[in-house]
Amino acid sequence: xxxxxxxxYAVTAMLDLALHEGKGPISLADISERQGISLSYLExxxxxxRRNDLVHSVRGPGGGYQLKRERGQINVAEVIxxxxxxxxxxxxxxxxxxxxxxxxxTHHLWCDLSEQIxxxxxxxxxxxxxxxxxxxxxxxxxxxxxxxxPEHLIVSSVASAS
Amino acid sequence: xxxxxxxxYAVTAMLDLALHEGKGPISLADISERQGISLSYLExxxxxxRRNDLVHSVRGPGGGYQLKRERGQINVAEVIxxxxxxxxxxxxxxxxxxxxxxxxxTHHLWCDLSEQIxxxxxxxxxxxxxxxxxxxxxxxxxxxxxxxxPEHLIVSSVASAS
DNA sequence: TTTTTATCCCAGTAAAATGGCCGGATTAAT
DNA sequence: ATTAATCCGGCCATTTTACTGGGATAAAAA
Numbered sequence: 001x002x003x004x005x006x007x008x009y010a011v012t013a014m015l016d017l018a019l020h021e022g023k024g025p026i027s028l029a030d031i032s033e034r035q036g037i038s039l040s041y042l043e044x045x046x047x048x049x050r051r052n053d054l055v056h057s058v059r060g061p062g063g064g065y066q067l068k069r070e071r072g073q074i075n076v077a078e079v080i081x082x083x084x085x086x087x088x089x090x091x092x093x094x095x096x097x098x099x100x101x102x103x104x105x106t107h108h109l110w111c112d113l114s115e116q117i118x119x120x121x122x123x124x125x126x127x128x129x130x131x132x133x134x135x136x137x138x139x140x141x142x143x144x145x146x147x148x149x150p151e152h153l154i155v156s157s158v159a160s161a162s
Numbered sequence: 163x164x165x166x167x168x169x170x171y172a173v174t175a176m177l178d179l180a181l182h183e184g185k186g187p188i189s190l191a192d193i194s195e196r197q198g199i200s201l202s203y204l205e206x207x208x209x210x211x212r213r214n215d216l217v218h219s220v221r222g223p224g225g226g227y228q229l230k231r232e233r234g235q236i237n238v239a240e241v242i243x244x245x246x247x248x249x250x251x252x253x254x255x256x257x258x259x260x261x262x263x264x265x266x267x268t269h270h271l272w273c274d275l276s277e278q279i280x281x282x283x284x285x286x287x288x289x290x291x292x293x294x295x296x297x298x299x300x301x302x303x304x305x306x307x308x309x310x311x312p313e314h315l316i317v318s319s320v321a322s323a324s
Numbered sequence: 325t326t327t328t329t330a331t332c333c334c335a336g337t338a339a340a341a342t343g344g345c346c347g348g349a350t351t352a353a354t
Numbered sequence: 355a356t357t358a359a360t361c362c363g364g365c366c367a368t369t370t371t372a373c374t375g376g377g378a379t380a381a382a383a384a
Contacts, residue, residue, distance in 0.1 A: 002165070003251050004343095008268060012266060025359090027359065028360080038345085040346080047361075058360080059358095062359080099198050104198075104300070106177060108294065108297070109286070120278050121275065138264075166372090189330065206372090222331080224383095225382085
């Protein structure tokens with residue numbers, strides 16, 4: 001089992017989509033800027049999210065991504081599963097052939113742990129996260145930064161002037 | 163957060179020690195054979211386990227390792243922590259500086275998850291595992307294999323004859 | 325006292341995963 | 355036609371994983 005930046009990025013990006021639901025498609029460039037995730041890495045993640053029917057894409061100008069289901073119907077576990085190949089803690093994918101074909105000493109422990117983690121993460125939907133106070137606060141901070149400091153525009157005009 | 167073979171091996175090896183408690187020091191060679199883990203890899207893991215005061219070593223012939231505390235006083239979480247640098251699911255070690263010094267959108271989610279996992283794993287002691295039926299069954303199988311098939315002895319005598 | 329059995333310790337390493345860059349193709353709105 | 359976006363493939367540096375090997379040290383047994 002691994003829960004690294006990959007899964008964390010995926011959930012963060014999906015939550016960003018959930019926060020901006022109803023505003024039409026959201027581009028990866030927007031998510032990249034707000035969440036500080038590289039654009040090309042986002043592309044890879046969203047390829048997997050799309051294959052797993054979690055998002056739906058619109059190409060061309062004004063395009064981007066939208067949640068395929070409403071945000072109450074998407075839970076954190078399936079987002080991580082989509083990019084990570086599952087939150088399984090066993091080494092044998094629960095097959096029980098951990099030690100040269102037979103079951104290892106700690107097999108059941110890892111099965112229990114997997115169930116525990118999956119139970120926890122699948123009980124939390126994107127809608128649940130959206131309604132959290134801390135998430136709302138961080139989201140507002142990110143919105144303001146986007147409006148008040150369009151630095152990249154200034155920088156690019158300066159750059160073209162020099 | 164990562165739970166890979168490393169942490170699984172460490173817990174399996176510690177459980178092996180717990181199962182053979184009271185029989186004097188257990189050598190890593192024995193554990194290696196019973197649990198199918200490479201000897202030199204076990205050495206590395208036990209160096210960390212020793213540094214974290216989980217085992218105590220006896221050098222020389224007849225030597226090996228023993229649990230430093232009784233098996234009811236050692237839980238799974240600290241074993242994994244000892245070899246793995248913690249079961250923390252956040253990317254910022256809970257410091258809250260996930261996104262260029264500030265808190266990221268999903269910070270609290272990963273904190274909650276970490277707490278969930280740690281709570282679960284720290285509630286399970288080696289003694290709890292020893293008393294499980296499935297563990298007892300696997301342990302018996304491993305004992306029998308050791309007694310009935312000393313293949314390595316036969317093979318080495320054949321090898322020296324050829 | 326020599327040999328053997330074990331822990332110690334350090335260095336290296338192949339393979340995989342991570343996190344990302346780049347170039348170009350395709351689609352569609354302006 | 356241009357532009358803005360998704361798509362798609364390959365490439366790449368770095369880190370981690372899981373393991374090998376060599377040798378030093380300690381202590382029991384010969």
